[in-house]
Amino acid sequence: MVIMALDHTRDYFHIDAMTGDPLNPDTTTGILFFTRWITHFCAPTFVFLSGLSAYLSAQKKTSAQASKFLLKRGLWLVVVEIVIITFGLTFNPLYNFIILQVIWAIGCSMILLAFFSRISYKLVLIIGILLVFGHNIFNLFPAPKDETAGSIIKILFTAFGTVIPIGNNHFIGVFYAILPWTGIMFLGYAAGKWFTNDYDPITRHKNLKNYGALALIIFVALRLLSVYGDPVPRKEYHDLFKNILSFFNVSKYPPSLEYTSLTLGFALTFLVIAESIKNKVFKVFSVYGSVPFFYYTIHFYLLHSILILLFFLEGNTTKQIIQIPFLFRPVKFGYDLWIVYCIWLVVVISLYYPCKWFKKYKATHKNWWLNYI
Template identity: 40%
Template sequence: MQQLTISRSRITSIDLLRGVIMVIMAIDHVRDFFTNVRFDPSDLTQTTPGLFFTRWITHFCAPVFMLLAGTGAFLYGQKRTRAELSKFLLTRGLVLILIEFTLVHFAFHFNFRYDLILAIVIWALGMCMIFLSLLVWLPLKAILAISLVLIIGHNALDGVNPADLGSAGWIWNVLHVPGFFSLGPDRGLVIGYPLIPWIGVMGAGYVFGKYFLQDTERRRKIFLQLGLIITALFIIIRSINIYGDPRPWSTQSSSLYTFLSFLNTNKYPPSLSFLLMTLGPAIFALGLMEKAKGPLVNFFTVYGKVPMFFFLLHFYLIHLIALITGMAQGYKATEFLTINTNFPKDWGFGLAGVYTFWAIVVLLSYWPCKWYGNLKAASRNPLLSYI
C-alpha cells in the first residue's frame, strides 16, 4: 500500500530540489547571453572569485537533472509494466532529441539556418533515456553495477584520443570526448555532452529511486548520510590528486585561488570528482528538503514540477530580452538573431547586470510555469508527460 501511495503522488522534495536547480541553472544561461566577459570563468589566470562561483554553482544542475530523471523513471515505472516503462523512456528520449534540434536550437539561434548544431544537455538527456530503456530490463543490482563502473571508471579512458581511432573517432566523441564535426562549408555539429558518465548518472538515479518507497524519516536519514559520504569521497579523491579528474588542482598565488583550483573540476565530460562534488551535496540537500515547508518551497516547486517547460521557456525569454535590450541600446536586431557567441563584441553587462536579468527571467517564468503545472495536473493527455 505504501508503494502504491507514493507512486501516485508527487514527492515534494524531488520537485523542490529540481526547482532550485532549474532556477540556479538559469544563472548560467543568462550569463551566456548577457555577460561582457569574453573568457572562460573557470580560467584561474583571468577570473575573479565572483565570476568563478557564478559559473561553479551552476555545475550542480546537469548532474542533479540527470539523477532525478532516472529517479523519476523509477517512480513512473512503479505503476506500469517494465515493457510500458521501457517504451515510454525510448519514446521520450527520441522526443527530447527532436526538441534539442528544433525548439532548443531556435531558442539559441533565433533562426533556422542550422549553421551550428549543438548536441548538448537535452540531447544527452534523451540519449540517456534511450539507454535506460534497455537497462530497466536488468535487475537493480546490475543497473547499479553498470552505472558505478561508468561513473568511477570512465576517467581511466581519458588518454584515448578520437584521432587515434581513425574514421571511428566520431564514436568516441559521442561517448567520451567533446568534439566538433564539419558538416560542410560554414556548417558544423558540436557534441558537448559525451554520454558515458551521464548514462551512469541516470542509471544511478534510477536505482536511487527505490529509497522513495520507504517512509520519509528513513529515507531522509539515508539521503543525509549518503550525501555526506559522497562529499567526503570527493574531498579525499580530489586531495590525493592522482585519479578522478584530468585537471589536477595546484597551488596558486593565494589560498583562495588554490581553493578555486581544488573546486575547478572537469565537466566535459563530467569527471568522477565533478560528479562526487555535485551529487554529494545535492543528495544531502534532498534529505534536508524532505520536511521543508513554507512560501519558498511553494515558489521553487512551481518550477520543479515542469522542468522541461521552464527549460524551454527561459531560453526564449533570455534571448528575447537580450534582443530587446540590445535594440534599446542602439544595436541592430539582426545582430541578435544568432547564437549568443556571435553577439556584438562590445555587448554585455557585469555580474550585477547578469543577476538582475536572471531575476527578471525567473520571475517572468513563474506564472506560465504555474499555469502549465496546473494544466498537467488536471489533464490526462499523455502528450503532456513529454514536456
C-alpha cells in the first residue's frame, strides 16, 4: 500500500510523467527506473492476497453464502472503480474519461471466482494456472480484424491503454485486462488453504519458499530465452547497466507471465519472512495493510487535492484546468523526482491516523457495509 502510492504520486507530480517512459533503458535513470519498477510488486501481490482472503473468508460461510458475497462484492468494486476511483483520479464531474484499473480487475475476478469456487477448489486452481501461463499466447497472433471481437480480446486478455469511445465526448480507458489478473486471484485463492488454522506452518513455509523459488526460476529462464512470456522481448545493449534494466523491464499491462513470475516469486518468499517480523515498524505498516480499500480510495483524493493546490500556486489559471484524463494536470507541469518523494512521504504519513482510526472502527463495529470497504 505504501509503495503503491509512490507511483501514483509520480504520475501526478513528476515533470516527465506525461511525456516519458520511466522504464525505457534508453532514456531513464537508475533512480527513476527503480521508482516505477518497485511498484510492479503492488498490484499482483494485492490481487493474489485478495484471492487468499476470499478463501479464508469462505471458511466461515456455506458455499452458497461465500459465492453470493463474492458476487456482490465484485459488482460493488466495479461500481466503485467507475464512480468513486475514476472521480478521485480525474476530478472530472462529467466523467468524460472513465478509467478501469486494478479495482475493476479485482471486481470482475471476484465475480468469476464466485461461480468457479462454487463448483470446485481444484477447478479454480487449474483455471488460475491456465490463465497465468497461457494468456500470453494471444501475443503470438494478430488481433482480430473485426472491431467488436478485437475489443473483447483486448478487454479480456491484452488491454494496454485500450480506449473505447462512448459517444463524442466520453471514453472508457481499459488499462487492466481482466483474465490475466483473474488467474493471479485464482492462484491466491488456491494458496489460501495454506493459511488456515489447521494447516502446518512448517509445510506452509516450505510451500511458499519452493513455489517462490520456482516462480523466480521460471522468470529467469523465460527472460533469457525471450521466446514466450512477455509481449516485449528484452532488448540487448552494448551497455551493462542498460542490459540489467532491460532484463527486469517486464510488461505489467497486461501482467505477462514473466512479470507475474518475478513479482509473485518475491511476494511468496516475503510472506515467509513477514510471519516472523514483530516490531514497531511492522506494526506501522500493518495499519495501512489492515484497511487497504479505505487507504487506496482516499489516497487518490488527497493526491489530487494537493495537485490542485500546487496547480494554482504555480500560477496556472482556470483556463488550464481542463486536461484529459486528469483535470488540473497539464502535460508540462511537475517537479524533480526528489520533490515527488517528499510529497509521497507527506501523503503516506498524513493517512496513518485516518487508517488507524478506521482499523479500530472496523474492529469495534459489525455493520454489514464494513464488509465492502
